Amino acid sequence: MAEVKEIANIEFLADDFNLADKKQDEDYQEIYVKESSWKQFVTNFSRNKGSVFGLITIILIIFFAIFGPHMNEYGMNQQITGNENMAPRVQGLEQLGIFDGSQTFNTSTGTMTINRYETNPNAADTYYWFGSDVLGRDIFTRVWEGTRISLYIALVAVIVDVFIGMIYGLISGYFGGKVDMIMQRFIEILNGIPSLVIVTLLIVVLEPGILSITIAIALTGWIGMSRVARAQMLKLKEREFVLASRTLGAKPLTIIFKEILPNIFAQLIIMSMFSVPNAIFTESFLAFIGLGVPMPNASLGSLISDSFKSFLNAPYMIIPPVLVLSLTMLSFNLLADGLRDALDPTMKEV
Structure with missing residues (x-):
């Protein structure tokens, strides 16, 4: 009783208690609202700023690839005598002292600045946004054509990944046994042949060009996808919903493409997006060493190869194709990373 009287006599002051902060509770607990799958995908994808940047960059690159060659009066292979090796010049920016067509050369006596637009009387109203090459062709047009x-x-x-690698891997993983063993041994033999050797042999049989590169990618570019699809199939083919479909009499192809494929399609699409930069790099490398698209056609690799020869005297020639190639490969990697975070259920923080 004495303790109860002491507690009753305790006097509370105004500053003994503080009101709870609602925002503090929201920081510790995220409220999940029922949303559609599409809305969840957009929300998760937009959280990854790098992926949003990659998607926007890809859209811009596609836009300029379609409309860029038609933004000026120059053709891809149009050579203008007297307009060789001209530095970039852009309307409006030349008034600010940048992209005004000036070039700086290092000589034995010091540096020298030359503006070929001023020395050429026929080029007073000429503008090359990315400059011109050694043959007087517009680099802007050629870059977007490439x-x-x-x-x-x-x-x-x-x-190739979706229609060859995915189907091959799913069939191999589902049937297993001797079928799987034979199909995997075939992949190992095919993967043991370097891609460069395959392309070289195709060029011997066919003419150098985009057709030989396409066939080379179709022959070996799907191997990685097939292994991922096979691994996913081995993980899911003994699940209860697959056994139930098999018990009800579903045929193997029905089980593969209607029961299992929808559950792993997102992961396979992500894998195919990751293979895009590798394919672009392969084509650019082949073009750089002279096994790609023949001249006078242009690809980013061939443009880099041609500009590399004039790198010391005219570095502006190599910068546009290198930047476009790097941004394209980086953007596809960032986009694939965002798709993985948004579509892969194992990445969701629920």
Whole structure:
């Protein structure tokens, strides 16, 4: 009783208690609201700023690849005598002292600045946004023409992954046994042949060009996808929903493409997106060493190879194709990373 009286006599002051902060509780607990799958995908994807940047960059690159060659009056192979090796010049920016066509050369007596637009009386109203090459061709037009080839290679890589690698891996993993053993041994033999050797042999049989590169990618570009699809199939084919479909009499192809594929399609699409930069780099490398698209056609690799010869005297020639190639490969990697975070259920923090 004495203790109760002491507690009753305790006097509370105004500053003994503080009101709870609602915002503090929200920081510790995230409230999940029922949303559609599409809205969840957009929300998760938009959280990854790098992926949003990659998607926007890819859209811009596609836009310029389609409309860029038509933004000026120059053709891809149009050579203008007297307009060789002209530095970039852009309307409006030349008034600010940048992109005004001036070039700085290092000589034995010091540095020297030359503006070929001023020394050439026929080039007073001429503008080359990326400059001109050693033959007087517009680099801006040629870069975006070359980008079309890189985007074509990206499309081929995705199609090959989806329609060859995915189907091959799913069938191999589902049937297993001798079928799986024979199909995997075939992949090991095919993967043991370097891609460069395959392309070289194709060029001997066919003419050098985009066709030989497309066939080379179609022959070996799907191997990685097939292994991922096979691994996913081995993980899911003994699950209860698959056993139930098999018990009800579903045929193997029905189980593969209607029961298992929808559950792993997101992961396979992500894998195909990761293979795009590798395919673009392969085409650019082959073009750089002279096994790609023949001249006078342009690809980013061939433009880099030609500009590399004039790198010391005219470094502006190599910068545009290198930047476009790097941004294209980086953007596809960032986009694939965002798709993985948004579509892969193991990455969701629920």
